[in-house]
Amino acid sequence: MESAIKTIEIFPDCVRLIDQRKLPLNETYVDCRTYHEVADAIKTMVVRGAPAIGVTAAAGVALGVRQLNSEEDFSEQFDAICNTLAQTRPTAVNLFWAIACMRTCARQYQAAPLAERQDALTAEAQRLLAEDIQINRRIGAHGLSLVPDNSTILTHCNAGALATAGYGTALGVIRAAHFAGRHVQVLADETRPFLQGARLTTWELQRDHIPVTLITDNMAGYFMSRGRVDLVIVGADRIAANGDAANKIGTYSLAILAKEHDIPFYVAAPLSTIDRSLASGAEIPIEQRPGDEVRMVGSQRIAAPEVEVENPAFDVTPAHYLRGIITEAGTAMPPSRASIAGLFA
Amino acid sequence: MESAIKTIEIFPDCVRLIDQRKLPLNETYVDCRTYHEVADAIKTMVVRGAPAIGVTAAAGVALGVRQLNSEEDFSEQFDAICNTLAQTRPTAVNLFWAIACMRTCARQYQAAPLAERQDALTAEAQRLLAEDIQINRRIGAHGLSLVPDNSTILTHCNAGALATAGYGTALGVIRAAHFAGRHVQVLADETRPFLQGARLTTWELQRDHIPVTLITDNMAGYFMSRGRVDLVIVGADRIAANGDAANKIGTYSLAILAKEHDIPFYVAAPLSTIDRSLASGAEIPIEQRPGDEVRMVGSQRIAAPEVEVENPAFDVTPAHYLRGIITEAGTAMPPSRASIAGLFA
Numbered sequence: 105m106e107s108a109i110k111t112i113e114i115f116p117d118c119v120r121l122i123d124q125r126k127l128p129l130n131e132t133y134v135d136c137r138t139y140h141e142v143a144d145a146i147k148t149m150v151v152r153g154a155p156a157i158g159v160t161a162a163a164g165v166a167l168g169v170r171q172l173n174s175e176e177d178f179s180e181q182f183d184a185i186c187n188t189l190a191q192t193r194p195t196a197v198n199l200f201w202a203i204a205c206m207r208t209c210a211r212q213y214q215a216a217p218l219a220e221r222q223d224a225l226t227a228e229a230q231r232l233l234a235e236d237i238q239i240n241r242r243i244g245a246h247g248l249s250l251v252p253d254n255s256t257i258l259t260h261c262n263a264g265a266l267a268t269a270g271y272g273t274a275l276g277v278i279r280a281a282h283f284a285g286r287h288v289q290v291l292a293d294e295t296r297p298f299l300q301g302a303r304l305t306t307w308e309l310q311r312d313h314i315p316v317t318l319i320t321d322n323m324a325g326y327f328m329s330r331g332r333v334d335l336v337i338v339g340a341d342r343i344a345a346n347g348d349a350a351n352k353i354g355t356y357s358l359a360i361l362a363k364e365h366d367i368p369f370y371v372a373a374p375l376s377t378i379d380r381s382l383a384s385g386a387e388i389p390i391e392q393r394p395g396d397e398v399r400m401v402g403s404q405r406i407a408a409p410e411v412e413v414e415n416p417a418f419d420v421t422p423a424h425y426l427r428g429i430i431t432e433a434g435t436a437m438p439p440s441r442a443s444i445a446g447l448f449a
Numbered sequence: 450m451e452s453a454i455k456t457i458e459i460f461p462d463c464v465r466l467i468d469q470r471k472l473p474l475n476e477t478y479v480d481c482r483t484y485h486e487v488a489d490a491i492k493t494m495v496v497r498g499a500p501a502i503g504v505t506a507a508a509g510v511a512l513g514v515r516q517l518n519s520e521e522d523f524s525e526q527f528d529a530i531c532n533t534l535a536q537t538r539p540t541a542v543n544l545f546w547a548i549a550c551m552r553t554c555a556r557q558y559q560a561a562p563l564a565e566r567q568d569a570l571t572a573e574a575q576r577l578l579a580e581d582i583q584i585n586r587r588i589g590a591h592g593l594s595l596v597p598d599n600s601t602i603l604t605h606c607n608a609g610a611l612a613t614a615g616y617g618t619a620l621g622v623i624r625a626a627h628f629a630g631r632h633v634q635v636l637a638d639e640t641r642p643f644l645q646g647a648r649l650t651t652w653e654l655q656r657d658h659i660p661v662t663l664i665t666d667n668m669a670g671y672f673m674s675r676g677r678v679d680l681v682i683v684g685a686d687r688i689a690a691n692g693d694a695a696n697k698i699g700t701y702s703l704a705i706l707a708k709e710h711d712i713p714f715y716v717a718a719p720l721s722t723i724d725r726s727l728a729s730g731a732e733i734p735i736e737q738r739p740g741d742e743v744r745m746v747g748s749q750r751i752a753a754p755e756v757e758v759e760n761p762a763f764d765v766t767p768a769h770y771l772r773g774i775i776t777e778a779g780t781a782m783p784p785s786r787a788s789i790a791g792l793f794a
Contacts, residue, residue: 128753260667294743294751296641296665302743302752310756317757320641320743321667322605322699326764329701354667356674357706364705398639398647398665404749406639407647408473411655412662419671 106279107311109265112151112159114230116170116222119163121151124266124300128307139168139185146192146199149298153267154341154377155236158198161189162229165206169225175218182210194389195350195418196341197379202232236269239374242432243273244280247337247372250428250435251281251288255334258324260293261352262304263339263372273372274337275308277430282314289315291333295352296321297397297415321354328365336362340373340429347423347439348385349373353416359425368427371439375431375447385420393417451624452656454610457496457504459575461515461567464508466496469611469645473652484513484530491537491544494643498612499686499722500581503543506534507574510551514570520563527555539734540695540763541686542724547577581614584719587777588618589625592682592717595773595780596626596633600679603669605638606697607649608684608717618717619682620653622775627659634660636678640697641666642742642760666699673710681707685718685774692768692784693730694718698761704770713772716784720776720792730765738762 113120119136125148126132134150136142142164145151151160168185172178186203193199209228213221251257257278261267264275271279281288290309294302302318309316319327327333336358342350349355349371362369382388395413399405407413428437429444436443458465464481470493471477479495481487487509490496496505513530517523531548538544554573558566596602602623606612609620616624626633635654640646647663654661664672672678681703685694694700694716707714727733740758744750752758773782774789781788 129750293667294641296639296667299751302756306752306756310753315757317759318743318752319759320698321665322638322641322702323759323761323764325702325705326698326761327759329764353665353671357667357670357702360670360706360709361702364709398663401746401751402749404747405474406644406746407651407663408655411647411651412660414662414664414668414672416668416671419668419674 106283109270109308109311111156111266112163112233112269114163114166114226114233116226119160119167121145121160122266123150124152124304125149127303136167138171139164139188142167143188143192152300153262154196154198154339155268155273155374156266157193157196158202158376159229159233159236159269161199162202162206162232164189165203166225166229170222172218193391195391198376201376205232233269236374237271239432240268240271240273240276243372243374243430244271244276246432246435247277247370247430248280248284250335250370250430251277251286252334253286256289256291256332258291258293258327258333258336259305260301260338260355260358261295262300264305264308266304266308267339273339273374275305277337277372278314279312282312289317291327292316292318293321293324293354294318295354300352324358325361328361328367333367336367336369337372340371340377341418342388343371343373343378343429344382344385344388345380345444346384346441347426347429347436347444348420349426349429350385350388350390350418350420353419356419356421359421363425369425370428370430371426372430375433378444385422388420390419391417451616451628454615454653454656456501456611457508457578457614459508459511459571459578461571464505464512466490466505467611468495469497469649470494472648481512483516484509484533487512488533488537497645498607499541499543499684500613500618500719501611502538502541503547503721504574504578504581504614506544507547507551507577509534510548511570511574515567517563538736540736543721546721550577578614581719582616584777585613585616585618585621588717588719588775589616589621591777591780592622592715592775593625593629595680595715595775596622596631597679598631601634601636601677603636603638603678603681604650605646605683605700605703606640607645609650609653611649611653612684618684618719620650622682622717623659624657627657634662636672637661637663638666638669638699639663640699645697669703670706673706673712678712681712681714682717685716685722686763687733688716688718688723688774689727689730689733690725690789691729691786692771692774692781692789693765694771694774695730695733695735695763695765698764701764701766704766708770714770715773715775716771717775720778723789730767733765735764736762
């Protein structure tokens, strides 16, 4: 049984988040008591990972509505709350999807008294949280057949329990294989600049006693060339209708390396990550983050403050590099407009 | 005119090295007063970069011989000095090449009195230092025709003045283009784990007012896919007779990315980096360095101490990924056993 990681907890008056900026050295929690605090937590990456951001934003909406004292101007105030949370980060579509779920719920209860509406929205956020974990378990079950016994899986960033409400997407597939008794081991890219691989993936895999070896991002090709990588599984932040997938910066490079070495490359993500309104990955907005994330590592400066930096947080991997997209509704393999549409049928 | 960087200074009783572990935050110098101190400085990366290591080792040999008080057992003591310096790092062949130069010099002076032999060896180390700078200027002159005006050049690690006695190999080509009036700009990979790109390449290019933008290693593919990279130039630590080139970990991945985007990929290195005794890159020994270089960034811990790590310091790029190898004797283009042999003709 895997160890429980409480990435997000939703209470009526508080959204509790494990502080992912401080892991693995400190396991501390941030209690957000207003929706503005929730928005800040998403912006500053207390919480990150597309599904986790979605659930957190939903919880932020519920928290914001809980603090309304009257029904007057409800819809304006509700819009303001939703808009604040929607403006936190641009790339992960789960954020907008989760807020849309909250809007639907609010509409369903629009005739109800405020207190009932507030309870319904808190319950909806809690439902999204619980559902996300169940979705990830189904992703794991679908991905299981793609993971041979005695295999080494390379992953990038953290698409684990910490990137979701629990269990994980890419790491969910690895967990499913591990707890099904397969001997799997993980090569974890450290994932500069935020170091989600070094700090988060190693931490959560070690808690579950899944063997993991940390490498720097630029070592992946070396290990592939030596036959030390059997498959690659990563998460995604937004997938277009044609299967092009945005994920943490560096994913695109890994996909090219995997192709050159004829290594299967999979994306694991819930259907809520698929943005069918976008024809291709060219339409996915790529967040550009502050330069000091590159110039610094934690409190350690590694380049002069005046050095010019670019810091795109994501890149887009064209669908033709992907062997399959593993979802809770099955695997689109190979990914295409048709196979992806089939997941929604 | 480029600013002078004193990577290595050779005095009769001292080898002075700029401390590359502390740049760019502190510009300090380490004075090595015994050959053991020189060996430690190479091992601990006070100085790094294949040509710089070679010149430093030669200076260490001269320093060791200078401290012999009698001619008794000269050849045993000379061997001990050379062996200590040869055992500092395994991959860069310039180290062994420079020590061989010192052995040749010692043989030439074997009938001379000790003081004369000591002076000759110090002069030989100083000659190797001056020659390395001249070689790099010739590499720059040969590489110039490969750098179009208004181009963006991606480089990895630091193959600059700090990696050599001065001027640089890959950065020497870029310097040559810049000082010839071409508009060039550089994308510098930060180059984990030791961050030579973030710390050293940005520092030395900024001193020469060459525009440079720092990126993390995993961003190279993103910029290539957006047409933002015109060519790649890197250095090398050892090149086999067939053109396979060992260089800083991550170079191999970059070469694959360049191929996928049809971007020319060049290696710039002196002939002393070519090890004609090795038929292919498979024979090049790859140094494995301590895991804490990956678990830590400076004094900042980024992963738990018990996390398993691999830390290969170099990888080998097969010759067929290289458009050319730029040397002081011309460019082997494309690199092959024949074109490389031609450089020595």
